[in-house]
Amino acid sequence: MRKVIYCMMVSLDGYVEAPGGDIGWSSPDEEVHAFCNDMARGMGGALYGRGLYENMSAFWPTADQEPDAPEVVVDFARTWRATPKYVFSRTLTQVGWNSTLMTGDLEAEVTRLKRQDGGDLEVGGATLAHSLVRLCLVDEFRLLVHPIVLGRGRRFFPELATPVETRLVESRTFDSGVLYLRHQVVRPTHAG
Numbered sequence: 001m002r003k004v005i006y007c008m009m010v011s012l013d014g015y016v017e018a019p020g021g022d023i024g025w026s027s028p029d030e031e032v033h034a035f036c037n038d039m040a041r042g043m044g045g046a047l048y049g050r051g052l053y054e055n056m057s058a059f060w061p062t063a064d065q066e067p068d069a070p071e072v073v074v075d076f077a078r079t080w081r082a083t084p085k086y087v088f089s090r091t092l093t094q095v096g097w098n099s100t101l102m103t104g105d106l107e108a109e110v111t112r113l114k115r116q117d118g119g120d121l122e123v124g125g126a127t128l129a130h131s132l133v134r135l136c137l138v139d140e141f142r143l144l145v146h147p148i149v150l151g152r153g154r155r156f157f158p159e160l161a162t163p164v165e166t167r168l169v170e171s172r173t174f175d176s177g178v179l180y181l182r183h184q185v186v187r188p189t190h191a192g
Helices: 030-041 052-057 070-084 108-115 125-136
Strands: 003-011 015-017 045-049 085-088 099-102 121-122 142-148 166-173 179-185
Touching: 030 070, 030 142, 045 052, 045 108, 045 125, 045 179, 052 085, 085 108, 108 121, 108 125, 121 125
Parallel strands: 003 121, 003 142, 045 085, 045 121, 085 099
Antiparallel strands: 003 015, 142 179, 166 179
C-alpha cells in the first residue's frame, strides 16, 4: 500500500506560516531545494487542498521558462508538471496541470488512492494535512526545520485528541542550518 507523507518547511517552534500566510522565511537555498526536488521526483502523486493548488499552479507551470530561472527551479517545475496531483475541493470546478479534482469523501478518496499501485503520495498544505493526520491517514512526517523562531502562525501539527507515536528513521543537517527529520508513524499492532 502506498504511504501518505506530510512534508513541509517548518520553523524551529513548529510553524509552517507566519501570521498573514507569510512563508518568505522558508525559502530554501540551492542545497535544500535540490534535496526537495529529489524527494518530489520520488513521489507517485501529490495531495493538495484548494489553497495550495492555486498557489502552486500560479507559479510552477511556467517557472522553467523564465530566462534567469536557476536550475533547481527548472528541475522542480518539470517534476511538478509530471507529478499527478489530486486536488480536494468543494469549490473548484476544474483543475489543470496533470491534476484530478476530488470532491468525494476525504477519508474514502485518500484510502482508495493509497490502495492503488504506484509511488507514495505527498500531502502538501497544512489544512489538508491536518485533516489527514486526524483521520490517521498520514504514514510519515518529513520536516525541514529552519533555524528561526516565529512565535505564532499556522502550526505544522494539528491539535489532536490522542498522541501519534513516531520513530525517527532519517535525519540530515544542511549547510544553511536547516535540519531534515523523517519520522514514520508507529501503528499499534493487535495480537491475533
